Amino acid sequence: MHARTPYHLVEYSPWPLLVSLGITCLPLGLLLYLKGSNTQLLIFGSMLVVLLSYLWWRDIVRESTYQGWHTTYVVKGLKTGMFLFIVSEVCFFAAFFWAYFHSSLSPNVEIGSVWPPVGIMILSPFQVPLLNTCVLLLSGVSVTWAHHSIIEGRKNQASLSLLFTCLLGIYFLYLQYGEYCETSFSISDGVYGSTFFVATGFHGLHVMVGTLFLLICFIRLVSYQYSKNHHMGFLAAAWYWHFVDVVWLFLYVSIYWWGSCIVSLIFKASLL
Numbered sequence: 001m002h003a004r005t006p007y008h009l010v011e012y013s014p015w016p017l018l019v020s021l022g023i024t025c026l027p028l029g030l031l032l033y034l035k036g037s038n039t040q041l042l043i044f045g046s047m048l049v050v051l052l053s054y055l056w057w058r059d060i061v062r063e064s065t066y067q068g069w070h071t072t073y074v075v076k077g078l079k080t081g082m083f084l085f086i087v088s089e090v091c092f093f094a095a096f097f098w099a100y101f102h103s104s105l106s107p108n109v110e111i112g113s114v115w116p117p118v119g120i121m122i123l124s125p126f127q128v129p130l131l132n133t134c135v136l137l138l139s140g141v142s143v144t145w146a147h148h149s150i151i152e153g154r155k156n157q158a159s160l161s162l163l164f165t166c167l168l169g170i171y172f173l174y175l176q177y178g179e180y181c182e183t184s185f186s187i188s189d190g191v192y193g194s195t196f197f198v199a200t201g202f203h204g205l206h207v208m209v210g211t212l213f214l215l216i217c218f219i220r221l222v223s224y225q226y227s228k229n230h231h232m233g234f235l236a237a238a239w240y241w242h243f244v245d246v247v248w249l250f251l252y253v254s255i256y257w258w259g260s261c262i263v264s265l266i267f268k269a270s271l272l
Contacts, residue, residue, distance in 0.1 A: 011063070015056035022048035057216075064232065065225045075232050082236045086243050089206075093247050096199040100255060103191045116192050116259065121184040125256035128179045132172055133252050136207075139168035140245045143214070143238050150231050155221070162218045162234075165241070169211035176204050196255060203247055210244050213237040 025045025032038040064070040070078070104115040111117040123129060142165040149158035180197075187197040217234045220226060226234055 011069075013056070013059060015052055015059070019049060019052045019056060022052055061220070061225065061233075064230065070230065070232065075230075078232055078236070082239055086239060089243060093199070093202070093250075096195065096202070097250065097254065099191075100195045100199065103195060104259070111190060111192075117190050120189065120192050122259055123179065123183065123256065125252065125260050128175055129252055129256040132175050132179075133248065135168050135172045135175070136245045136248050139165045139172075140242060142168065143241050147234070147238050150221070150226055150234060151228055153228050155224075158226075159218065159221055162214060162221060166211055166215050166218060169207055169214065172207055173204060173211070176200070176207075199251060199255065203244070203251060206244050206247070210237070210241045213240060 022045055025041055025048065029039070029042030029045050032040075033042050103111075107113050107115045107117070116122055142161045146158045146161040146165065149155075149161060185193045185196075187193050187201075214237050217226075217237045220233060
């Protein structure tokens with residue numbers, strides 16, 4: 001049956017349907033929490049998604065590593081699925097950039113017809129945001145190093161560079177948490193606060209997911225589950241991490257650097 005079915009889902013599995021049901025509980029639970037502080041459905045949905053995801057990924061690891069079902073056709077399907085997932089993530093972040101530029105390029109009268117709105121003390125782009133940019137760019141180099149090391153069969157170098165990438169991801173999250181603690185505005189401070197925290201917060205969530213993704217790849221790498229020709233799990237994690245890097249570059253240029261340029265231009269115009 002498996003030889004005649006060149007799909008990335010090589011056997012019948014209940015996990016996609018069950019995971020989708022668990023994911024449905026998350027937004028419903030969030031709405032209940034926002035409306036009445038009821039966290040039961042949100043906690044249940046989170047625990048269900050984590051458990052089912054583990055079972056699903058466990059089966060995929062067994063199929064690829066121990067049963068040998070991930071043929072060339074199957075790997076091609078997995079690559080296509082990962083590519084389409086990243087495309088959907090691009091559309092996800094495009095909505096946030098659209099909201100930011102819509103509000104900044106044509107600020108309405110409710111916020112004083114200026115951007116940033118009056119009373120918002122923006123963050124300097126040349127402090128923590130610039131350091132975070134360097135951290136993510138360095139992590140992109142290290143994950144590429146890990147990829148080439150796996151292809152060349154250098155397991156020790158691959159393990160070291162992959163662990164270094166995970167540590168950089170954790171350091172990025174630590175810096176972003178410190179930045180959030182120092183901001184003079186919150187997510188409830190108008191359109192600037194909401195667009196800033198939603199865009200950068202969701203990016204931080206993606207960094208967290210990517211770090212966990214790479215950490216699992218590190219565990220699989222030291223367990224001898226990757227080879228020169230079969231390392232699709234790591235390849236998907238590397239693609240995802242590079243996507244996270246590129247999104248941060250757009251966030252840094254548009255929200256941090258470009259936003260501060262607007263403020264400086266307005267200040268110079270007022271002096272003239």
